[in-house]
Amino acid sequence: MDRDLARQVARQMHGKRIVAFTGAGISVESGIPDFRSPGGLWERFDPEEYATIEAFKRDPSRVWQMLRELDAVIAAARPNAAHSALAHLEQMGALCGIITQNVDNLHQEAGSRKVVEFHGNGSRLICLSCAAEKSARAARQEGSFPPLCPQCREVLKPDVVLFGEPIPAEAAAEASRLAREAQVLWVIGTSAQVAPASFLPRLAKSAGALVVETNLEATVLTRSVADVTLPGKASEVVPLLIKELERLRC
Numbered sequence: 001m002d003r004d005l006a007r008q009v010a011r012q013m014h015g016k017r018i019v020a021f022t023g024a025g026i027s028v029e030s031g032i033p034d035f036r037s038p039g040g041l042w043e044r045f046d047p048e049e050y051a052t053i054e055a056f057k058r059d060p061s062r063v064w065q066m067l068r069e070l071d072a073v074i075a076a077a078r079p080n081a082a083h084s085a086l087a088h089l090e091q092m093g094a095l096c097g098i099i100t101q102n103v104d105n106l107h108q109e110a111g112s113r114k115v116v117e118f119h120g121n122g123s124r125l126i127c128l129s130c131a132a133e134k135s136a137r138a139a140r141q142e143g144s145f146p147p148l149c150p151q152c153r154e155v156l157k158p159d160v161v162l163f164g165e166p167i168p169a170e171a172a173a174e175a176s177r178l179a180r181e182a183q184v185l186w187v188i189g190t191s192a193q194v195a196p197a198s199f200l201p202r203l204a205k206s207a208g209a210l211v212v213e214t215n216l217e218a219t220v221l222t223r224s225v226a227d228v229t230l231p232g233k234a235s236e237v238v239p240l241l242i243k244e245l246e247r248l249r250c
């Protein structure tokens with residue numbers, strides 16, 4: 001990305017209430033494929049077929065064939081430069097929070113503290129029958145497949161929002177509040193095609209926020225919602241813009 005463009009956008013963002021809204025694209029360079037990258041998990045497991053609550057209730061062991069592979073990919077992933085730079089921006093006192101659609105826990109691993117998990121977090125497993133919880137790491141270490149509830153022996157489900165499930169009420173309310181109060185919403189690595197998360201950029205814009213978009217390609221937001229587009233890889237664009245924001249503080 002052009003350094004002059006980064007400098008110009010940093011000047012527009014400086015001193016404002018910045019909120020980041022992230023999607024699968026920010027974690028692609030950590031080794032977790034998004035829904036659209038060629039050669040990824042989702043070429044073999046159609047998310048519309050495998051990542052629905054109906055499919056899980058009908059045949060949890062079948063859905064766990066996909067979940068097991070996704071869990072292995074996530075377990076091997078580490079935060080990349082984009083996650084780390086956002087954590088740094090929060091430490092600088094210049095980021096009000098991150099709303100993430102990701103379930104990979106990488107923002108938290110990078111050190112971000114104010115993270116709204118819009119679609120849950122795959123590092124936790126929950127029992128749909130008795131609400132017991134278990135960590136995905138413990139289940140992985142035990143090697144039981146599919147993982148069973150320690151109390152009632154039902155198949156556990158990752159604490160993530162599958163298609164057909166509602167967004168956790170607290171996360172939905174907090175995300176809406178952050179989006180409405182943001183003066184800058186920085187949208188990073190999302191195709192904005194999964195509702196209701198996809199409504200957040202419009203909500204922020206209608207409340208007066210500047211919408212900045214970082215993505216490898218044009219999305220449905222690019223023409224209609226984004227005020228500024230910073231194209232490119234998240235691991236390059238995000239640290240560069242944050243470096244420029246940091247320079248403005250000195």
Ligand code: NAD
Pocket residue numbers: 022023024025026027028029032033034035036101102103104119188189190191192193194214215216217219232233234235
């Ligand atoms: P998506 O797959 O629909 O879109 C990803 C976007 O990121 C695309 O527009 C793509 O062009 C862009 N992108 C890819 N690599 C990039 C990079 N290096 N830098 C910048 N942009 C890049 O993802 P979505 O919009 O987040 O929606 C998919 C849903 O699936 C989400 O709800 C999410 O919960 C879930 N999901 C999560 C993970 C994860 O936790 N890491 C991974 C896959 C899917």
